[in-house]
Amino acid sequence: MSGQGEVQLQNVTKAFGPTIAVEDISLTIPDGCYCCLLGPSGCGKTTILRMIAGHETTTAGHILIGGKPVEGLPPVQRGTSMMFQSYALFPHLTVVDNVGFSLKMRGIHKTERRNKAMEILRRVQLDHLAERMPAQLSGGQQQRVALARSLITNPKVLLLDEPLSALDEYLRLQMREELKRLQLEIGISFIHVTHTQPEALALADVIVVMNTGRIEQAGPAQEIYNEPRTTYVAEFMGGWNLFAGKIAGIENGLALIEGDGGERYKAPAGQRRTGEQVDFGIRRDRIHLAAKDGATNAVSGQVHAIEYQGNWVKVTLTRPNGARLVAVIEDQEFFGRPAKVGDQVKATFAPEDAHFMAKATGTQNLIGEPV
Numbered sequence: 001m002s003g004q005g006e007v008q009l010q011n012v013t014k015a016f017g018p019t020i021a022v023e024d025i026s027l028t029i030p031d032g033c034y035c036c037l038l039g040p041s042g043c044g045k046t047t048i049l050r051m052i053a054g055h056e057t058t059t060a061g062h063i064l065i066g067g068k069p070v071e072g073l074p075p076v077q078r079g080t081s082m083m084f085q086s087y088a089l090f091p092h093l094t095v096v097d098n099v100g101f102s103l104k105m106r107g108i109h110k111t112e113r114r115n116k117a118m119e120i121l122r123r124v125q126l127d128h129l130a131e132r133m134p135a136q137l138s139g140g141q142q143q144r145v146a147l148a149r150s151l152i153t154n155p156k157v158l159l160l161d162e163p164l165s166a167l168d169e170y171l172r173l174q175m176r177e178e179l180k181r182l183q184l185e186i187g188i189s190f191i192h193v194t195h196t197q198p199e200a201l202a203l204a205d206v207i208v209v210m211n212t213g214r215i216e217q218a219g220p221a222q223e224i225y226n227e228p229r230t231t232y233v234a235e236f237m238g239g240w241n242l243f244a245g246k247i248a249g250i251e252n253g254l255a256l257i258e259g260d261g262g263e264r265y266k267a268p269a270g271q272r273r274t275g276e277q278v279d280f281g282i283r284r285d286r287i288h289l290a291a292k293d294g295a296t297n298a299v300s301g302q303v304h305a306i307e308y309q310g311n312w313v314k315v316t317l318t319r320p321n322g323a324r325l326v327a328v329i330e331d332q333e334f335f336g337r338p339a340k341v342g343d344q345v346k347a348t349f350a351p352e353d354a355h356f357m358a359k360a361t362g363t364q365n366l367i368g369e370p371v
Contacts, residue, residue: 232360
């Protein structure tokens, strides 16, 4: 039997006139899961959230919560609660009255709703500010009040629309920890919309990467980052260098790949065949600068930029075809054989570090905050 907070989307489509915002999406979000809908602006992630909440209707398909269809049900009957990006606190009400407002609308007695509001405020560590007005709070404190207000109705699913976007970097990191702590403590499903890749990687049990109304890939954070299925996912998540070519032959289990500019690479063949056009990627932290010519999978380039980041160094190369290649190298390795801007170098990678992926089709909007 489905868990109370399991959310299922079955062939869901949403159209606004001639514009298709969400196209034939099927997805199951398990009960008690922290799920991040990740993608650039306009990819349909907030529309999905609003359809789950009941603030938008589906054009086609079905949405089930806890195994039960919710089409036609008002938001208050779905067992969901939505925390909006703007917080939308009532400026004339105290913190405790803001948190308890939804219970007031349900006719709960003042003493009971105040006790419940104080209990939730203790969970978000704001009970000492219960009598303050929203204008007397910092941005991070206002965000916690909005979170408390969303939790007071004991929802089965909490929906969060870009909840950290208005915060500075320090508060973002602080609230990331707080959200994850609360989700584990309360045990309900959190569905969190974001365009920020590090946020999704840090928080999510399941990441759903979206592109122009469709799901490109859904899975655990580690799988999304380490095993992107398409070039879109690899580019959007960041951390990858992409290559393309044609398999000229297979030798000892390795595919011999000829790049468009005559480069030659080796990668595990798997089920690949001679003559096949392929796309593959190498993680930035699997790239090394060659000590000498003749290394396997050597890519020539000129050092364009060097960024020292403490325990690692980011080296950006410009290849002869104008494409950029980025290597993230441990500091000891880099400074053992340092390079400088303008140097001609060779970047190398091991064949086993090559990961084949499908070439993304359709429009690709990659605006986001890459890793």
